[in-house]
Amino acid sequence: MKKVLLIALLICSTLFCQAQTERVIVGAEQLNEYLPLLKDKRVAIFSNHTGMVGDKHLLDVLLEHKINVVAIFSPEHGFRGDADAGEHISSSVDKKTGVPILSLYNGKSGKPSKESMKKFDILVVDIQDVGLRFYTYYASMVRLMDACAESNRKMLILDRPNPNGHYVDGPILNMKYKSGVGWLPIPIVHGMTLGELAGMVNGEHWLPASRTCDITVIKCRNYTHQTMYQLPVPPSPNLPNMKAIYLYPSTCFFEGTPVSLGRGTSLPFQVYGHPNMKGYNYSFTPRSLPGAKNPPQLNRLCYGVNLSGLSDEEIWKKGVDLSYVIDAYRNLNLNDHFFRPFFELLVGTDYVRKMIKEGKSADEIKAMWQEDVVKFKKQRQPYLLYQE
Structure with a gap:
């Protein structure tokens, strides 16, 4: 009997280990699931350099399978992913395939023209998001959802x-601060995939005039919200590694201040500093680099903090951590000159600036948005496609 139990335990243990190590299969890899849906259709794609299927781009894979791709919509940073944050990008043609590229980041509304919408029957979305309210890829997708809903x-x-995707944190956006870096009433870290978020946009009627978009989602396999997925391709020029992606929810707020967060260095979003910060041994000098042509504090020696040595576990434990911004605010002693209006667009509410000025701690401020986190996790539950 003991021998039977031991064998059963060994089998269960082996199966558990296999389940833990099974490779995540992204939607784009499941060609049998979606190629039949594209047959004999005029197809547009919303993608960039992250839309890889193994070692090939989705565009090339579709063309190899004789899919009629008529247009590419490109997001912030462009189709090849090398443009600066917020840089205006002209529409062009993909040199490799000759397919027209229609930029959604050309200084206009970010929504395609009605003429563009007439060119295709179905729009394929394949892009790597990082799950933050101020990361612009999801907002481009939502604007495309609206355009698709309008144009049937x-x-x-x-x-x-x-x-x-393993946690939710931060205040829900106060929609008076709606902008390109905050498009939906969601927390800073929403913990959802683009497929889940699109379902929530429809279900909560977040499109104008309560329109809904006809969406089909090809789900990832072997993925749950506790899967610590390592991105195979950096999603944008200033998120070069997983450390930057994990710190991004906490260091991005420096974009609304004069403090450098490392754009123009080898550690973007992993350091912070300013020429006038006192008492720090660490220093860096932002330079003009591809993807960061004119970074804050360009060519000025900045003193500050290097966060790149933090373990992933330390970063995950803290979640959205305002202590870095508070540290720089107190050190520089600039009072109102520290914050720019962009700060509220990033943080999504007006009480954070006020509480920092009042001398509140990061934990005290974080306590203010815990009800938002609980409320959102309940609200999003019907739209989750993957186990929490």
Whole structure:
């Protein structure tokens, strides 16, 4: 009997280990699931350099399978992913395939023209998001959802994991601060994939005039919200590694201040500093680099803090951590000159600035948004496609 139990335990242990190590299969890899949906259709894609299927780009894979791709919509940073944050990008043609590229980041509304929408029957979304309210890829997708809803076009989302999908944190956006870096009433870290978020946009009627978009999602396999997925391709020029992606929810707030967060260095979003910060041994000098042509504090020696040595576990434990911003605020002693209006667009509410000025701690401020976190986790539950 003991021998039978031991064998059963060994089998269960082996199966558990296999389940833990099974490779995540993203939506774009499941060709049998979605190629039949594209046959004999005029297809547009919303993608960039992250839309890889193994070692090939989705565009090349579709063309190899004789899919009629008529247009590419490109997000912030462009189709090849090398443009600066917020840089205006002209529409062009993909040199390799000759397919027209229609930029959504050309200084206009970010929504395609009605003429563009007439060119295709179905829009395929395949792009790697990082799960943060101020990361612009999801906002581009939502604007495309609205355009598809208006023009009676279908959307097919080839889902990819969220590298910050294991938690929810931060205040829900006060919609008076709606902007390109805050498009939906969601927390800073929403913990959802693009496929899940699109379902929530429809279900909560977040599109204008309560429109809904006809979406189909090809789900990832072997993925749950506790899967710590390592991105195979950096999603944008200043998120070069997983450390930057994990720190991004906490260091991005420096974009609304004069403090450098390392753009123009080898450690973007992993350091912070300013020429006038006192008492720090660490220093760095932002330079003009591809993807960061004119970074804050360009060519000025900055003193501050290097966060790149933190373990992933330390970063995950803290979640959205305002202690870095508070540290710089107190050190520089600039009072109101420390904060720019962009700060509220990033943080999504007006009480954070006030509490920092009042001398409150990061933990005291974090306590203010815990009800938002609980409320959102309940609200999003019907739209989750993957186990929490």
